[in-house]
Amino acid sequence: MQTRPARASLDASLDIPHDDPRLRYRGAVSLRRGPGWTAPWRLPREEAALYLPEGGLGRAAMPSGVRVTLRTDSSSLVCRYQADPAPTLNGPEERAHLDVVCDGRRAHTVKLETHGGDAEFRCEGLPGRMATVELWLPFYHQFRLCGLSVEAGAAVAGDDPGPQPRWVHCGSSISQGRGAASPSRTWTALVARRNGWDLTSLALGRSSGLEPMTARLMRDLPADLLTLCVGVNVQALGSHNRDALVSALVGFVRTVREGHPTTPFAVMSTITAPEREEVPGPSGMTMRECRARIRRAVTLLRDHGDTRLHHLHGPDVFGPVHTRLMLEAEGSDRLHPAADGHPVLASRFSTLLRLAGCVPTLTAAAE
Template sequence: MGRARLPVMHDRPAPLDIGDDDPRLTYRGAVSLQRGPGWTAPWRLPYEDAALYLPEGGLGRAAMPSGVRVTLRTDSPSLVCRYQADPPPKLNGPEERARLDVVCDGRRTATAGLETHGGDAEVRVDGLPGRMTAVELWLPYYHQFRLRGLTLDAGSAVERDSAGQRPRWVHFGSSISQGRGAASPSRTWAALMARRAGWDLTSLALGAACCLQPMTARLMRDLPAELLTVCVGINIQALGSHNRDALVSALVGFVRTVREGHPDTPFAVMSTITAPEREEVPGPSGMTMRECRAHIRRAVALLRDHGDKNLHYVHGPEVFGPGCSRLLLEPEGLDRLHPSADGHPVFASRFMTVLRRAGCVP
């Protein structure tokens, strides 16, 4: 009688784990990186000095990685993202859901929902090309997020994404620019513009802020940029942070500070988009939305009269006006302020057209 043959055990190659601080990962669009025990949190302000930028609060929004993408090159046909995401802030209107977009060679491959209990979690994404390609993970725009690492298929190759430098775009705005209402992180209006134009976006858009904080002007001054844009007015009018004359003075000072580092860079100042419930209603400082736009236009004209010919005023309703009201979020009992998921692509297309017409496009 022959001996029974034992099955041959083959060792399967282990999946490839990449830590959050692996030098092959690039955190594009982040201003600073906070490192913790086994995690990295991208911030859109210098995190150690964030309280100097927003002394009135709202620091959590600076830790929400709107426009930030983790990039690498790999031939892995799938990946697992290990992360921590915090619950969303209490917002007026519908709750924003945490999502992660995977973009391969400029095309969105997948959108994955994320858990937001603040503890360790992971999400798997299949369907990557399976050849050496640039992979971008667009992080959630309205949730704090900490990357713990990535897991790729066994035997995969991984490289740092060392693509040539794209024109750098720095944008300052409110929750309208941070992404409220967008379908997913790579489909906010700013992300859509950057992806279509091939720009390297750094978004300084902060919900419930954007009141021409001097520290933000200093940051924009010091960041590299081939295009500068700001979208101001909605929170200035709604919160009453400036009256008429103070708004003009603050905007002049803000632009002049930025100009210390970018004397000739194309710079567009956009007043806020249509706000149906606020156009003719005075805010705490007495300005209606229409009056607020008029003073923003006056500040830009004053600066141009004093020699800043590469500064341009963009009228918000020209980009997203009353005819787009049906594309605004309609939270029950609240003002309509933010583009809906269908509105963000329209916003992106029209703003690009206006920038090209003004000669701002790098």
């Protein structure tokens, strides 16, 4: 399905403004309102510079894991939007896609225009009965919703999914979705959809360096399950040496625990990185050494009473046997799962999380 420049959508339609209270921006931490649009952000917008002081604020406005939801009995839907180009990346270009999911099943994957101006797309063949419609927004492009239209006379209501465990995940570009086929098929989205979890993704490319402000945010967000994938950027960017990494991870977890003292919490070291396993990064650590220090920090915390903290060894989740499922490009390392790799990572992560006994329990606030 292709998009086209914005124009009059339907001769007889019901327009739903971008700020209509029946629209839910699930997975967003904050919303930025502009003239005729809403942009979901995955950091507190007014303080975003405190989280990413060296730049990269655009990543906070990339709505990985965010879905705009409503219930309607319309058999068609028009979406008006603005989307910006992805940043320059090493490796294959990320194309902007949006998934339309109806009652939990992906109905359409739409290729978006990314010229930054007004555009729209139309989806036909929706159920035509009252159904929950989710628009899974692009994971590597900024996106602003300008509004929706459904058939004249159609019913529209806010979605009501019932009790769902709230899952907060923090990670790097591996978790943001790099290489996935579409937004609802990133590995984190697949885990959330298959388990019925309400995902909030704090995954930011070139981040996940155990930033204190991110720990404070995880502390303050509602959560029934907490997960952290760490290591790839710590090793690649040299943000911590061996001893500092253990101290930083201990401090990060302890900060999160101030708000979630008994919530199940899994720390996963980075997945296989064929070109970096035995090559020292700027701080002198190889990827293997980095994983060992992550394990050491989790062991220390468990020895000091945090029995609901769990460790997942990244290569057990996605290891050397899976390198054929990784993105490959001339001049860049193999660090990210390709489209066929995301479902494998999702399945392995879910299985090992369950075997570790790290499963969410609905709190009274979420019920």
